[in-house]
Structure formats: structure tokens, C-alpha cells
Amino acid sequence: MPSGLGPLARELSVPYYEDAYSAHDVFHAMRVRDVALRLADRHPDSVDRGVVAAAAWLHDIGRPLERVGDIDDHDEWAADEATALLDDADVTPGRIAAVEHCLRAHSIRASSPEPETVEAKLLFDADKLDATGAVGLVRLACIVGERSGRTGDQYAVIDDASRFDGPGPDLPDIGLLREWARERLDALHTAPGRRLGEARWEFMTDFFAQFTRETGATES
Structure with missing residues (x-):
């Protein structure tokens, strides 16, 4: 497994995007990662860049399944799936929880929770900016x-x-x-x-x- 939470999440996420359409493919995830980290550089608060990068790579892994009707909510599904993936990779519980919150709160849907952490807000903004x-x-x-x-x-x-x-x-x-x-x-x-x-x-x-x-x- 790669060292670092961001590279780990990249490796874990790539297979999920194999059936993705171009608007929500792995290149979208990469652009969101890049912009989120740029915004982190300009943010006055301390930011866990690994959590931001990991959340960016993982945030749309459920899109292909949602598109064909296999799941109803790619946010919730991605949060649950990412939690299991990162737990299997021995990521610490605190960072898993941080990534999980980012994924549950990244959508503009009315049903999505508000992002409460700076990492979740950065992911939300980078995703919308794309x-x-x-x-x-x-x-x-x-x-x-x-x-x-x-x-x-x-x-x-x-x-x-x-x-x-x-x-x-x-x-x-x-x-x-x-x-x-x-x-x-x-x-x-x-x-x-x-x-x-x-x-x-x-x-x-x-x-x-x-x-x-x-x-x-x-x-x-």
C-alpha cells in the first residue's frame, strides 16, 4: 500500500471509476483534489491535507452505481464504502471519521448534511468549483x-x-x-x-x- 493517506485513497478509488461517465470520472476526482489542496494553501486555518486529498479521490466512487440505479445516494454509499476500505488499510479511526464526514457532506442536495470541518468545506467548494x-x-x-x-x-x-x-x-x-x-x-x-x-x-x-x-x- 502507498504511504500517505492521499496516495492510498487514490489507489483504492481508481477501480470504482472504471464505469464512470466523463462528468464524474477519475479526472474529475483528480481536479477536485488539486483545487481543494490549492484552497487549503490559502485557508487561514490548519488543514489535514491528507484527509482533503483522500476525500477528493473517494467522493464520487458511488456515482457509476447511482447512475444505473443500483444505489440511491452516492454520498452515503461512498462514506460507508470508504470507511470499510480505510479501516482495512489500518488508517486511524480519527482520520477515517474525518474522511467519512467529508463524503457525507459534499453534495449540494437538500438532504445532505452541512460540512462542519474545514476539510469538508474545502472538499465541498472544490467539487462545486469543478x-x-x-x-x-x-x-x-x-x-x-x-x-x-x-x-x-x-x-x-x-x-x-x-x-x-x-x-x-x-x-x-x-x-x-x-x-x-x-x-x-x-x-x-x-x-x-x-x-x-x-x-x-x-x-x-x-x-x-x-x-x-x-x-x-x-x-x-
């Missing part, structure tokens, strides 16, 4: 495609639906991506996360303006 900026726009579009594939029906229209002259699908349009990103930015917990988020939001604002020009839509 839905913003240039990478975030690609991920959000992938999620639209993923949801369309899961239901068998189109999930959203990547255009301004109000421009269509005639009966069209009653679906969300490009504004959905803006709403998803803004919702996540408004939920951030840490000052470093909010600063990074607003910088990424500036890019997204420029992107949506360019999108409007390209489609010939009228900006709202």
Missing part, C-alpha cells in the same frame, strides 16, 4: 447528455429556446447551465473558494455573452 469556469461548462454539458441518455429523452436544449418559431420541446435551455453554476457558487463555504469562484464566473459571463452573439439571441 462545475464553473471553462472545465465546468464542459462538465455541465456532459451532465445534460448523461441525463438525456439515462432517461432516453432529451434533457435540455443547448440554445435559447425562446428563439424557436413554432412548437418546440418544453425543456430547459442554455440558461440551465448558468443557473447550475450560479447555484453552486452561491453555496460555497470558504473565502478562498469564493474568490476563485468569482474569477471563474467572470469567464462564464463572457462565454454566455459570446454564446448569445453566436446564436443571434437577444441578451436578457
Whole structure:
């Protein structure tokens, strides 16, 4: 087994992502790890970087199972699975509990508990920030495609639906991506996360303006 909690969690998590779609794959986990550690460097409080890194690698290991309906809640499932994995690897109970809390509290779902530790807040923020900026726009579009594939029906229209002259699908349009990103930015917990988020939001604002020009839509 690798030395260090972060490298250990990386090794343990990789097989779980083999069937993951691109929006929640191992590269997403790696980006979340990288951003979470960057935010930790800028946070005034002491941070257990190993817990942050481990939680980032493990936070979405249940996504492939949730996508096909084998589990209902990837947060809860990942927390239980990670606890067993880390216990088998002789990680100390205190650090296991810290990772477990991060996993249970990382989602924006109303049913998820609030992150209470600095490590959990950093994971939450880094995960939400991966839905913003240039990478975030690609991920959000992938999620639209993923949801369309899961239901068998189109999930959203990547255009301004109000421009269509005639009966069209009653679906969300490009504004959905803006709403998803803004919702996540408004939920951030840490000052470093909010600063990074607003910088990424500036890019997204420029992107949506360019999108409007390209489609010939009228900006709202």
C-alpha cells in the first residue's frame, strides 16, 4: 500500500471509476483534489491535507452505481464504502471519521448534511468549483447528455429556446447551465473558494455573452 493517506485513497478509488461517465470520472476526482489542496494553501486555518486529498479521490466512487440505479445516494454509499476500505488499510479511526464526514457532506442536495470541518468545506467548494469556469461548462454539458441518455429523452436544449418559431420541446435551455453554476457558487463555504469562484464566473459571463452573439439571441 502507498504511504500517505492521499496516495492510498487514490489507489483504492481508481477501480470504482472504471464505469464512470466523463462528468464524474477519475479526472474529475483528480481536479477536485488539486483545487481543494490549492484552497487549503490559502485557508487561514490548519488543514489535514491528507484527509482533503483522500476525500477528493473517494467522493464520487458511488456515482457509476447511482447512475444505473443500483444505489440511491452516492454520498452515503461512498462514506460507508470508504470507511470499510480505510479501516482495512489500518488508517486511524480519527482520520477515517474525518474522511467519512467529508463524503457525507459534499453534495449540494437538500438532504445532505452541512460540512462542519474545514476539510469538508474545502472538499465541498472544490467539487462545486469543478462545475464553473471553462472545465465546468464542459462538465455541465456532459451532465445534460448523461441525463438525456439515462432517461432516453432529451434533457435540455443547448440554445435559447425562446428563439424557436413554432412548437418546440418544453425543456430547459442554455440558461440551465448558468443557473447550475450560479447555484453552486452561491453555496460555497470558504473565502478562498469564493474568490476563485468569482474569477471563474467572470469567464462564464463572457462565454454566455459570446454564446448569445453566436446564436443571434437577444441578451436578457
